[in-house]
Structures are given as structure tokens and as C-alpha cells.
Amino acid sequence: MPFLDPSEVDALLERAKRAGTAVSIVPDRHSRGTNGLLLHPPDAVPPAFGAGSCARHRALAMAAGASSRVEPLPSLALDVDTAADLDALVERLDARPGRAWATRRVVPSWPPEARRRGGQTTA
Numbered sequence: 001m002p003f004l005d006p007s008e009v010d011a012l013l014e015r016a017k018r019a020g021t022a023v024s025i026v027p028d029r030h031s032r033g034t035n036g037l038l039l040h041p042p043d044a045v046p047p048a049f050g051a052g053s054c055a056r057h058r059a060l061a062m063a064a065g066a067s068s069r070v071e072p073l074p075s076l077a078l079d080v081d082t083a084a085d086l087d088a089l090v091e092r093l094d095a096r097p098g099r100a101w102a103t104r105r106v107v108p109s110w111p112p113e114a115r116r117r118g119g120q121t122t123a
Helices: 006-019 053-064 083-095 101-106 112-116
Strands: 023-027 034-039 068-070
Touching (some): 006 034, 006 068, 023 053, 083 101
Parallel strands (some): 023 068
Antiparallel strands (some): 023 034
């Protein structure tokens, strides 16, 4: 989670506590995957990450009779699973100079076609 904002996580925890939510699901930027899962109690539902996990977590909560909420958090929306995600990350880094310095150190500034080849350039 290259743009994790601790204040967003704190607010998520507070909302879940106030509402008594058993399952809080933080979706990915496509609203298909799950980038965060808050369970209270910890065994409210079994985690079921992977493709389509956002809907799967909602269905598991419903089947268990557990209260649930989908909680989009901007700082947790972008994970890096694909070359397209890496492109989106580099675009966001470029748009925010001076931020995410630790991420910048590990994300190369290769052009998109080189990122898709794992950093290899053509001679």
C-alpha cells in the first residue's frame, strides 16, 4: 500500500467501533479486490482474498449474519498487482513530488514499456 495514510486507518477503526460493524471491507481501486479487511471478532468471517474478494467478503458476512460495510479509503485503493497498477503508481508519484519518498526509492522511473518487461531495456 504505497500511499497508506494512517489517519484514514484510524478513522476506519473509529467508524467501525461506533457502528459496531463486524466486517469492514476496504476495496481496491476497481472495487473488485480487497485491500483491507477489519474483522471484529477476528473470526467473524474467514478471509477470502484474491480475484473478486470484495463481493466474496460481503457474501461471507451476509451468510454469517455479520454486519458489514464497504469502506473505500483513497490511500488504500492502489495496490500493485499488475503492470497497470505499477503504471498508476508511477503516475501518482509523478503528480505528487516530494511525497512517498520511501516508495520512490524502490519504484524505478522506467518508461511504461520497460516496466512491463521487468525493467529490461532494449538495446
